Structures are given as C-alpha cells and as structure tokens.
Amino acid sequence: MLELRNVVKTYANNVRAVDGVSLQLPAGVVGLIGHNGAGKTSLMQMIATLTRPTSGQILFDGTDIVSKPDAIRGRLGFLPQDFGVYPNLTALEFLQYFAALKGVCDPARLRHLLETVNLHEHANRQASGFSGGMRRRLGIAQALLNDPDVLIVDEPTAGLDPEERLRFRHLLAEIGFRKLVIVSTHIVSDVENMASHLAIMRKGRLVAYDTPDSFVRDARSQVWSATVAQRDYDALRARVQVLQAQRSADAVNLRIAHPSSPCAGAVLVEPTLEEALMTRRYAMQESGELAA
Incomplete structure (x- = not known):
C-alpha cells in the first residue's frame, strides 16, 4: 500500500534528519521506534505530505505522493505530537469544524467518535478547559473522522493515563486489521502488543525492520x-x-x-x-x- 524509496530529508543546517529510508508497508500496525531526534517525526511529516523529501519517492497505491499529494490526503488521518485546540470551540464543535474540512457529513459519526475516545460526556465543554490527556483523545477523534486508509500518530499516548493508554492501543490494533497504522514512539510498551512490524530508526537511518516475534x-x-x-x-x-x-x-x-x-x-x-x-x-x- 505504502512504499518509501531511498527517502532523504536534509534541513538548512545540512543535517540529514532522514537518511535513505526504504520501506514497504502493507496494512497492519507498524511501530516506528527510535530515540528523540532519530528522524521519526520528519519521516511521518513527509508521509503525511506536510513536508517534501529532499530526494527519494513515497508511493501510495503506486502513485508518487511527493508530486501528487492529493492522492493520499483524502485517505489519511494524522495526529501530530503537538496537537492544539481552538479555545472557543466545544469538543463537538471542534469535530464539526474538522468534519467540514474533510467533507464528512454524518453527525452520527462525530458522536460515535466521541464515544470511542470516551469524550461523549464532555461533548459540549470548551476544549480549552480539557486536560492534556483529553485534548490528546480529541486529536485522536479528529484523525479518525474520514475513516482513513492510512493513520499516522506521533507519540500517541503522551498525556494519557494507564486506562486511556490501554483503550487507545486496543483501538489502533482494531484499525490495523483493515488499514495501515503508523505509530511513532520511543516507548516500546506502547506498541509491543499491537504492532505487526517494527521499524527501528537511529540518527535518521532505518537500522532494522521486522516482526516483534522475530526480534525476540x-x-x-x-x-x-x-x-x-x-x-x-x-x-x-x-x-x-x-x-x-x-x-x-x-x-x-x-x-x-x-x-x-x-x-x-x-x-x-x-x-x-x-x-x-x-x-x-x-x-x-x-x-x-x-x-x-
């Protein structure tokens, strides 16, 4: 479904944040693991078409999304590491706004997603008053609005309590039965029970790619x-x-x-x-x- 061919990202200071990464990613949950600064976020931003690679190709269903980003944008869900909310909108209004941007016209889906992330009782509260964990859950809901074929989440469990972390891992595992889910983290326990494959990055390079069972x-x-x-x-x-x-x-x-x-x-x-x-x-x- 998604293929990376020798993807390189070099910033203005001549630092290679991503250094020649090649991967073929079918449906399933892929754990992208590495220390802070390993290049995980830069790689995901390129897959999400937020930035362009310095060189290399990223193919989605055979189409190069570097030159044709719209080929994936309508089928993509993305939760960045730093996720903000509009201060004057309630949780429901926030989802309604993003639903309009994504062309989602089903009000029932918004209510369903609020229940999925356990925010249905807070639907009419202003999101500015949410805790960090609640904002994170609202971000997860917006990423799922368009029922994406590719879901990218960067450090998804940051700010979540243990019960929320467990719920979210179950949710991603279920989505991974049908779709491609890329989960970036430096905490192995976040992905060890749900990932079908692990991609290990260090200093911008892909140093290993295999199943969890194979690593063990x-x-x-x-x-x-x-x-x-x-x-x-x-x-x-x-x-x-x-x-x-x-x-x-x-x-x-x-x-x-x-x-x-x-x-x-x-x-x-x-x-x-x-x-x-x-x-x-x-x-x-x-x-x-x-x-x-």
Whole structure:
C-alpha cells in the first residue's frame, strides 16, 4: 500500500534528519521506534505530505505522493505530537469544524467518535478547559473522522493515563486489521502488543525492520538472569551490557545482554521485546554496524 524509496530529508543546517529510508508497508500496525531526534517525526511529516523529501519517492497505491499529494490526503488521518485546540470551540464543535474540512457529513459519526475516545460526556465543554490527556483523545477523534486508509500518530499516548493508554492501543490494533497504522514512539510498551512490524530508526537511518516475534527470537540465547554480590557489580557492569539491575539487601539481581554466559550462576531467560531491541542495538554497536 505504502512504499518509501531511498527517502532523504536534509534541513538548512545540512543535517540529514532522514537518511535513505526504504520501506514497504502493507496494512497492519507498524511501530516506528527510535530515540528523540532519530528522524521519526520528519519521516511521518513527509508521509503525511506536510513536508517534501529532499530526494527519494513515497508511493501510495503506486502513485508518487511527493508530486501528487492529493492522492493520499483524502485517505489519511494524522495526529501530530503537538496537537492544539481552538479555545472557543466545544469538543463537538471542534469535530464539526474538522468534519467540514474533510467533507464528512454524518453527525452520527462525530458522536460515535466521541464515544470511542470516551469524550461523549464532555461533548459540549470548551476544549480549552480539557486536560492534556483529553485534548490528546480529541486529536485522536479528529484523525479518525474520514475513516482513513492510512493513520499516522506521533507519540500517541503522551498525556494519557494507564486506562486511556490501554483503550487507545486496543483501538489502533482494531484499525490495523483493515488499514495501515503508523505509530511513532520511543516507548516500546506502547506498541509491543499491537504492532505487526517494527521499524527501528537511529540518527535518521532505518537500522532494522521486522516482526516483534522475530526480534525476540533473535535475542534468545543472549539474555541472562544473574544475582551477584554488590561488591562484584561494578566490575561486571564494566564488561557486559546490563539491561536491568535491582538491588536487594546484599546482592544485585540482573538482566544481562551477552552472547555467552556473563558470570557464574547466570541462566538464560526469555527476553522481553524491549530487551530484544536493546540486545540487537548492542550487537550492532559491537560489530561496528551502528555508532554508539
């Protein structure tokens, strides 16, 4: 459905925010993961036709949306990281305004979306009085107004409480059964239970693209659990990659990424997805594929 071919974005200061990214993205939920400044937002803004790539192609159903942005705009939903509201509009009026812009004429859909994001009881409140989490949910509703084929959400759970985060993840997972959903985050738990694929970015480059199961499978036999005396911890940490450390009265319980047993008494454990991604990063640094 969506294909990126050697996409590059260079800004005026000659910094490559996106450096030669190529991807083929079918329907499903794609988690776009990377540290702050990895290039995630720049990449999504280009897919959303808000900015143009310096070079490369972005194809939607075979049409280059760099030269023909209208080919995707009517079928796109976008929730940016920084989402503002009009201070004098209620939640319902806000959706009515965006519905008019997007050509959506069904009032029932607006009410349905307010229920979907749990704002139906606040439909007639001014959005300026909403909390950050409520504004985020209103932004999610506007992104879904036109029942988009491609939904792009940047750091979607920022400001949401745990119950709202769970509801939103379920919503995105359901949409991903039929549509393409691109979710940008640096929090792995936001996508680990709903993403069909993960795209890992670092310093503008795509360094890995695979399914969550494949990342975890590749990390098996490389994640260890061990308990060491506190006096031995610093020396061990200096020569292995510690994923997690929990201190007790006179010992430290560790999760360690290492290709072989890192210390006496270490046992192999099943890696979490976050541990699998960290293990892969460490391995790439050791091999010189990735700068530290």
